[in-house]
Amino acid sequence: MILSLSCPDRPGIVSAVSSILFETGCNILDAQQFDDTETDRFFMRVAFCRLEQSKSEAEVAALIEDLAKRLDMTFTLRQSSARKRVMLLVSKFDHCLADLLYRWRIGELPMEVTAIVCNHGREHLASSDLGDLPFYHLPITKQTKMEQEARIWELVQQTNTDLVVLARYMQILSDGFSAKLSGRCINIHHSFLPGFKGAKPYHQAHERGVKLIGATAHYVTSDLDEGPIIEQDVERITHRETPDDLVRKGRDIERRVLASAVRHHLEDRVILNGRKAVVFTG
Missing domain, CATH: 3.40.50.170 (Formyl transferase, N-terminal domain)
Known part of the structure; x- marks a missing residue:
């Protein structure tokens, strides 16, 4: 799956995203981030996969949705195989x-x-x-x-x-x-x-x-x-x-x-x- 997001910059965003993926049993394959000091916004793209014992896709999405509300985050989440x-x-x-x-x-x-x-x-x-x-x-x-x-x-x-x-x-x-x-x-x-x-x-x-x-x-x-x-x-x-x-x-x-x-x-x-x-x- 691919998660891309942007939000006002603040400490702990990477940790929060990584924690959700870890706690739901997902494995991060690639992660990139950028702090725009001119606009004070944070940008991130994470590619990850769900392992055998991981939470369902809907559960992962729900947790990310909750995080987005707390951080005033705009995001997209989709299966990398979806064309x-x-x-x-x-x-x-x-x-x-x-x-x-x-x-x-x-x-x-x-x-x-x-x-x-x-x-x-x-x-x-x-x-x-x-x-x-x-x-x-x-x-x-x-x-x-x-x-x-x-x-x-x-x-x-x-x-x-x-x-x-x-x-x-x-x-x-x-x-x-x-x-x-x-x-x-x-x-x-x-x-x-x-x-x-x-x-x-x-x-x-x-x-x-x-x-x-x-x-x-x-x-x-x-x-x-x-x-x-x-x-x-x-x-x-x-x-x-x-x-x-x-x-x-x-x-x-x-x-x-x-x-x-x-x-x-x-x-x-x-x-x-x-x-x-x-x-x-x-």
């Missing part, structure tokens, strides 16, 4: 989608794909092996934006989707839709944020003559490209390279950054901390 349900949104560029599906099929990403939603036709996703996964073509215009987002939200609810991934979905979500997906929608932006927000970041980077380009995976908020950052990476470039060269190199960065961020979320390694995210890497 989160993920919906993938994409536009014409499907390199991130193809990569996520490949990693999912070889078992690298422990998730259940609930649907693939594209604002363009299926023919634009020729490099992605969609198999028999549910596919929805939901075109969008300025006039139909609200209706299209309402349909996506219906799909999220109908499929019990836990996480929405914008795998180069080149549409800006409305404030209302972003709020509905708060903390469970990951976007890949093709620049090293906070630099070069918005459209055509590689062209912006080329115009500025940068020597590094990057990609950023972050949670979606109503503020464009301002959500809590989960993962980033960069690659060195030179003055000789054109915007097309940057786009080509950027595809590789985008794929690995997005896959890493999604994996962190699936494994409950990310805990929100205001405008930032605490990420317990494996």
Whole structure:
């Protein structure tokens, strides 16, 4: 099982959590913690297993719930074998989608794909092996934006989707839709944020003559490209390279950054901390 939590910092939190797991006959497999001295909050992720003579899962959960009430704690507790349900949104560029599906099929990403939603036709996703996964073509215009987002939200609810991934979905979500997906929608932006927000970041980077380009995976908020950052990476470039060269190199960065961020979320390694995210890497 995996327990992730955050609460106001105070002495004895680690001891209290460990005592509950010990007293209920559980064995801690991995534990990570972080004290944020700026916000005075405590963050922790614990992976543990129940032994033969341990208390039931419900009894363990009840004790953790009691502790959460005493410590004003926000927490999640789930079986590590329980796969989160993920919906993938994409536009014409499907390199991130193809990569996520490949990693999912070889078992690298422990998730259940609930649907693939594209604002363009299926023919634009020729490099992605969609198999028999549910596919929805939901075109969008300025006039139909609200209706299209309402349909996506219906799909999220109908499929019990836990996480929405914008795998180069080149549409800006409305404030209302972003709020509905708060903390469970990951976007890949093709620049090293906070630099070069918005459209055509590689062209912006080329115009500025940068020597590094990057990609950023972050949670979606109503503020464009301002959500809590989960993962980033960069690659060195030179003055000789054109915007097309940057786009080509950027595809590789985008794929690995997005896959890493999604994996962190699936494994409950990310805990929100205001405008930032605490990420317990494996």
